[in-house]
Amino acid sequence: MxxxxxxxxxxxxxxxxxxxxxxxxxxxxxxxxxxxxxxxxxxxxxxxxxxxxxxxxxxxxxxxxxxxxxxxxxxxxxxxxxxxxxxxxxxxxxxxxxxxxxxxxxxxxxxxxxxxxLSQQKESEERLQLYASHLEELVEERTRSLNDTIKALQRAKEKVSQSLQKEKDLGRLKNRFLSMASHEFRTPLSTVQLSASLIDRYAEPYQDDNIIKHVGKIKSGVANLTTILNDFLYVEQLEEQKVKVNLKLFDIKRLGTEISEEMQLLAKPDQEIFFRHSGEVTMVLLDQHLIKSCIINLITNAIKYSGENTAINFHTEISENLCTIAVRDNGIGIPADDQKHLFTAFFRAHNTGSIPGTGLGLNIVSRYVALMNGRAECISTIENGTLFTLTFPIL
Structure with missing residues (x-):
């Protein structure tokens, strides 16, 4: 009972x-x-x-x-x-x-x-769907704004490229463009970047694939535009002779390890960056900041122009009288006819297609290397990918 x-x-x-x-x-x-x-x-x-x-x-x-x-x-x-x-x-x-x-x-x-x-649960699901839809609309609006900015920058870049060929006062024209780019584009880019981050944070509980996709597009677009602006600024600094070499003794093996770990985070799915150092000596007298910039530029290109599931080999070596830095990829390669222009400013190989880039990265690398009395070389084929080698005399 x-x-x-x-x-x-x-x-x-x-x-x-x-x-x-x-x-x-x-x-x-x-x-x-x-x-x-x-x-x-x-x-x-x-x-x-x-x-x-x-x-x-x-x-x-x-x-x-x-x-x-x-x-x-x-x-x-x-x-x-x-x-x-x-x-x-x-x-x-x-x-x-x-x-x-x-x-x-x-x-x-x-x-x-x-x-x-299930009444309350269904009402909550409907509210969630409406909120997710609102967030998606907001992301699309930000995407359109970013696309407009990209188009405006592209038009500005085309106008500058045409003017560079016509005007003798190259420095004055570039300074005007760089000043405009810095003031007119950096502020809206920062705003777009902040808005994308906030949307990403607010949308975390909902895990909406459309929101994640559009926010990713915004962040990628902002990163590409920031890279373009930085490339122009670096070139301007070089031509105005504002870049000074600061030779200091540093451990290149440790630097290579740090860079490979950082760049692995930016690699495509299943891309692997393998680093090794040859030789017992690891200390070298060079400008560590310029060396790091060169290596990051080369590995970034290797990531960009290689597919998923590929290997990128990064090697440093200190011999009796040379310091050698090499980056090899298995990417799309560089056509033989284009290789002689590879380190020229604004030049891009004909097989790059829609892959974004300014054509300034390798020009910056070669000029940084030259400032340290080094030499930049490239060996590339469509079948076997590309090998960039930087060599520096050891004093």
């Missing part, structure tokens, strides 16, 4: 609705939660067919479901559970999760239904 009283108390105080019916679909018991959910008093439903709590077409077909189950054993809901709509006394529908169990008790078959109201 004590167990029966405990069971009855559990049923009466359960959060979810619990309803039992006989083999004919007649309601035998209903707990208070189910009464509140459907809007009936217990006396109004006990003895009635369970179909009164169902909307069409299930209301008309329910008895047929029971007959089919008794005849064939094929369950439509029994033992399976599913989401469907419930019918309240006032005619309103609500979403619910229904699980039905078959119970044999005192020689009788009883079906117990467990009803969980």
């Amino acid at each position: 004590e167990n029966a009283a405990l069971l009855q108390a559990l049923i009466q105080n359960a959060i979810d609705g619990i309803i039992t019916i006989d083999e004919g679909g007649i309601i035998e018991t209903i707990n208070p939660s189910a009464c509140r959910l459907f809007g009936y008093q217990e006396a109004e439903v006990v003895g009635s067919n369970i179909s009164m709590l169902m909307p069409s077409p299930h209301q008309q077909k329910h008895d047929g479901y029971l007959r089919k189950y008794k005849e064939t054993g094929a369950a439509n809901i029994i033992g399976i559970g599913r989401e469907l709509m419930g019918l309240r006394k006032d005619g309103r529908l609500f979403p619910m999760q229904l699980g039905v169990s078959k119970v044999v008790y005192s020689g009788r078959i009883i079906y117990a239904g467990f009803v969980h109201d």
Whole structure:
């Protein structure tokens, strides 16, 4: 008796609705939660067919479901559970999760239904969908703004390139362009970058693929534009002779390890950067900042112009009278006719296609190397990829 009283108390105080019916679909018991959910008093439903709590077409077909189950054993809901709509006394529908169990008790078959109201969950899902849609619209708006900025910068770049060929006062023209680029583009780029980061943070709980995709596009576009601006600034500094060589003794093996670890984070999926140093001597007297800039530029190109699942080999060596830095990739290679122009400013090989770039990176590398009395060389084929070698005399 004590167990029966405990069971009855559990049923009466359960959060979810619990309803039992006989083999004919007649309601035998209903707990208070189910009464509140459907809007009936217990006396109004006990003895009635369970179909009164169902909307069409299930209301008309329910008895047929029971007959089919008794005849064939094929369950439509029994033992399976599913989401469907419930019918309240006032005619309103609500979403619910229904699980039905078959119970044999005192020689009788009883079906117990467990009803969980999904109304709040569905409302939350709808609000989440609306918010995600709003975020996606915001991302698309930022993307359009970024595209407009990219187009404006491209038009400005084309105008400058044309003017560079016509005007004799190259320095004055470039200074004007760089000043415009710095003031007109860096501020909106910073704004776009900040907005993208905020959108990314606010959208984290929702894991919406469209939002993630568009935010990634914004960040990638900002990074490309920042690289373009930096390349122009570096070239201007070189031509104005503002770059000064600062020779200091440093450990090139340690520097190479640090760079390879940093660049691995920027590599494409399954791209591997392998670094090794040859020789017992690791200390070299060069400008560490300029050396690092050159290596990062070469590895960035190797990543950009190589596919996924490829290896990039980065090697340093200190011999008796030379310091050698080599970066080899298995990428698209450089056509033979283009290699003689490779270190020329604004030049890009004809097989680069739509891969972004300014044509300034290798020009900057060669000029940094020259400032340290070094030499930059390239060996490349379409079939076997590209090897860049930087060599510096050891004093």
